[in-house]
Amino acid sequence: MAEVKPTKLYSVKDLKQHTTEDDCWIAISGRVYDVTHFLDEHPGGFDIIVTNTGKDATEDFEEIGHSNAAKEMLAKYLIGDFDGGDAAKTNRASISAVKTKQANLQSSNPVLKLLQVLLPLLVILAAIFVPKYLL
Known part of the structure; x- marks a missing residue:
């Protein structure tokens, strides 16, 4: 059976001490x-990583849409857990749930669907016919 290596817990204060090109730590998904x-080696350049140090960079990391290979590559650089990770995960999950609920409400509301179709059509018609009647 493989020996489980104990993980060290790091705080935001710890992260803020490692924010340079010569010493760069980053927190992603609670790690x-x-x-x-x-x-x-980073394809997007080193500066994008350095600007995301000293904080939980999970949202920025996920927004980029990193490949599974990129996510697997992180294991090589893992040094511990982020003590703000669980709270950040909960906060992100809450935000995601709210966005999903809003999207569902918008897509299921027939008035909004009608406005999404009619409003652009009315703008186009106004752009065509208003100049004809004003000139």
Whole structure:
């Protein structure tokens, strides 16, 4: 059976001490990674990583749409857990649930659907016919 390595818990204060090109830690999905040696290899450039240090960068990481290979690559740089990770995950889940609920309400509301179709049509018709009657 493989030995489970104990993980160290890092705080935002810890992250803020490692925010340079020579010493770069980043928190993603409740985990802390020392990506100092990866900076030169990052396809998006080192500066995008450095600007996301000192905080939970999960949202920015996910918005980019990293591949599964990129996500698997993180394991190589893992140094511990982020003590703000669980709260951040809960907050992101809450925001996601609210956005999903809003999207469902918008898509199921027949008045909104009608407005989405009619409003652009009315703007186009106004652009065509108003100049004819004003000139």
